[in-house]
Amino acid sequence: MMTKDKSARATGDTAKLEIDGQSYDLPIYKGAVGPRVIDVSKLYAQSGHFTFDPGFTSTASCDSDITYIDGDKGELLYRGYGIEQLAANGSFLETAYLLLNGELPSSKEFDEFSNAITNHTMVHEQMQYFVRGFRRDAHPMAIMVGMVGAMSAFYHDSTDINDAHQRMVASRRMIAKIPTIAAMAYKYSIGQPVVYPRNDLGYAENFLNMCFAVPAEEYHVNPVIARAMDKIFILHADHEQNASTSTVRLAGSSGANPFACIAAGIACLWGPAHGGANEAALNMLQEIGTVDRIPEYVAKAKDKNDPFRLMGFGHRVYKNYDPRATVMQQACHEVLQELGIKDDPMLDVAMELEKIALNDEYFVEKKLYPNIDFYSGITLKALGFPSTMFTVLFALARTTGWVAQWNEMVQDPEQRIGRPRQLYSGAAPRDYVNLAKR
Numbered sequence: 259m260m261t262k263d264k265s266a267r268a269t270g271d272t273a274k275l276e277i278d279g280q281s282y283d284l285p286i287y288k289g290a291v292g293p294r295v296i297d298v299s300k301l302y303a304q305s306g307h308f309t310f311d312p313g314f315t316s317t318a319s320c321d322s323d324i325t326y327i328d329g330d331k332g333e334l335l336y337r338g339y340g341i342e343q344l345a346a347n348g349s350f351l352e353t354a355y356l357l358l359n360g361e362l363p364s365s366k367e368f369d370e371f372s373n374a375i376t377n378h379t380m381v382h383e384q385m386q387y388f389v390r391g392f393r394r395d396a397h398p399m400a401i402m403v404g405m406v407g408a409m410s411a412f413y414h415d416s417t418d419i420n421d422a423h424q425r426m427v428a429s430r431r432m433i434a435k436i437p438t439i440a441a442m443a444y445k446y447s448i449g450q451p452v453v454y455p456r457n458d459l460g461y462a463e464n465f466l467n468m469c470f471a472v473p474a475e476e477y478h479v480n481p482v483i484a485r486a487m488d489k490i491f492i493l494h495a496d497h498e499q500n501a502s503t504s505t506v507r508l509a510g511s512s513g514a515n516p517f518a519c520i521a522a523g524i525a526c527l528w529g530p531a532h533g534g535a536n537e538a539a540l541n542m543l544q545e546i547g548t549v550d551r552i553p554e555y556v557a558k559a560k561d562k563n564d565p566f567r568l569m570g571f572g573h574r575v576y577k578n579y580d581p582r583a584t585v586m587q588q589a590c591h592e593v594l595q596e597l598g599i600k601d602d603p604m605l606d607v608a609m610e611l612e613k614i615a616l617n618d619e620y621f622v623e624k625k626l627y628p629n630i631d632f633y634s635g636i637t638l639k640a641l642g643f644p645s646t647m648f649t650v651l652f653a654l655a656r657t658t659g660w661v662a663q664w665n666e667m668v669q670d671p672e673q674r675i676g677r678p679r680q681l682y683s684g685a686a687p688r689d690y691v692n693l694a695k696r
């Protein structure tokens with residue numbers, strides 16, 4: 259990956275900041291597209307002041323070439339290509355190559371990459387015994403965090419982050435093995451034997467086979483379902499500096515090995531405000547149950563005193579329709595049609611809820627639209643996955659984005675260990691008082 263010329267971002271403009279009569283000129287940079295940024299990296303040294311931005315709503319943490327989101331337009335680009343075009347025309351492995359390398363692969367490049375991924379899908383046999391240490395009712399995401407973190411114990415020869423070859427090997431191992439680990443977590447949780455990967459199957463096809471094949475009979479993956487799964491992986495592959503990607507970058511900034519960084523990303527993605535929303539959205543639709551109960555839940559979502567939120571709605575960046583939700587809704591209808599599921603009551607509830615929410619002034623005023631998690635739960639349930647596997651599938655796909663972002667961060671000369679500061683509002687200095695006197 260080329261280290262880019264960062265001088266191209268200079269605008270010559272500055273933001274003028276005045277503090278206590280002292281003025282500071284802060285450089286303004288421009289990207290290829292999107293908001294410009296104000297470089298505050300020298301602000302503390304110059305002014306003794308920190309910036310304050312809990313939740314990082316106005317903070318750019320890095321200069322990245324990978325993914326661009328225009329929240330107002332509802333636009334998502336991977337290396338400049340629209341998500342709709344990639345989902346309609348590309349494959350997940352092609353998208354993985356694009357995210358990792360910056361360009362769509364030639365046929366020769368794609369064959370080399372996909373063969374490498376295909377031939378690294380098996381995990382060390384000892385990992386069978388590792389997964390058996392979990393209770394059978396362990397949440398598959400708990401197994402994913404543990405198993406991926408444990409990979410650094412099995413693959414010592416690709417943990418030196420300063421070695422380009424080892425970074426490439428670790429990146430390909432991660433992308434190749436994450437479906438195998440996800441399928442192992444699923445099989446273990448349902449008490450079925452692990453199904454090994456097969457080199458004659460494509461990426462999504464192999465994953466579906468590892469999840470749904472059983473030794474007792476032949477299993478043939480439905481090609482329409484495999485294509486839908488592959489498309490779902492494309493939609494989830496990367497998404498700029500979201501919470502879990504920022505977690506991977508922060509972990510990586512300390513020099514931690516790539517497997518530990520991806521495990522940290524999986525842990526963060528698990529939260530219901532983030533990747534856990536697909537499981538939470540489906541559980542919400544099941545709890546609502548019927549269309550006539552929707553107003554009751556919309557009222558709860560609008561009630562400031564009620565912590566309930568409509569899962570699958572709203573987004574930190576999208577203040578328009580999440581473009582992935584549109585593609586996901588199409589994939590949802592394709593899957594339901596292929597599987598002959600005509601009247602899924604949850605789909606009826608989802609579509610009616612979407613219609614009501616999009617016309618409700620609270621949601622309109624706050625620009626709360628369905629996000630990728632709104633329709634994914636219905637689709638994944640129709641594919642045969644339990645809701646506890648939904649975030650596992652999100653993590654499977656997002657591993658490619660995390661790996662691409664991690665590689666960019668490790669090679670970025672501007673990146674140092676991430677170490678935010680704080681506004682301290684605690685106790686002033688005071689002396690210890692002996693227990694006998696307290």
Ligand code: SDX
Nearest residue numbers: 497500531532533535559567568569570571572573574624
């Ligand atoms: C993902 O960042 C990414 O890119 C994430 C992701 C990715 O691909 O990596 O896109 C994946 O995480 C998608 C989001 C999945 N989460 C959910 O669907 C959970 C429900 N959504 C909310 O929790 C919320 O919308 C967030 C967490 C997604 C965004 O939170 P923000 O940006 O911090 O917005 P906010 O919580 O400040 O909300 C702004 C206002 C608030 O009201 P006020 O305090 O201004 O009066 O909108 C309200 C919120 O109460 N609000 C909602 C709501 N989401 C926001 N009210 C009801 N239902 C909701 N879903």
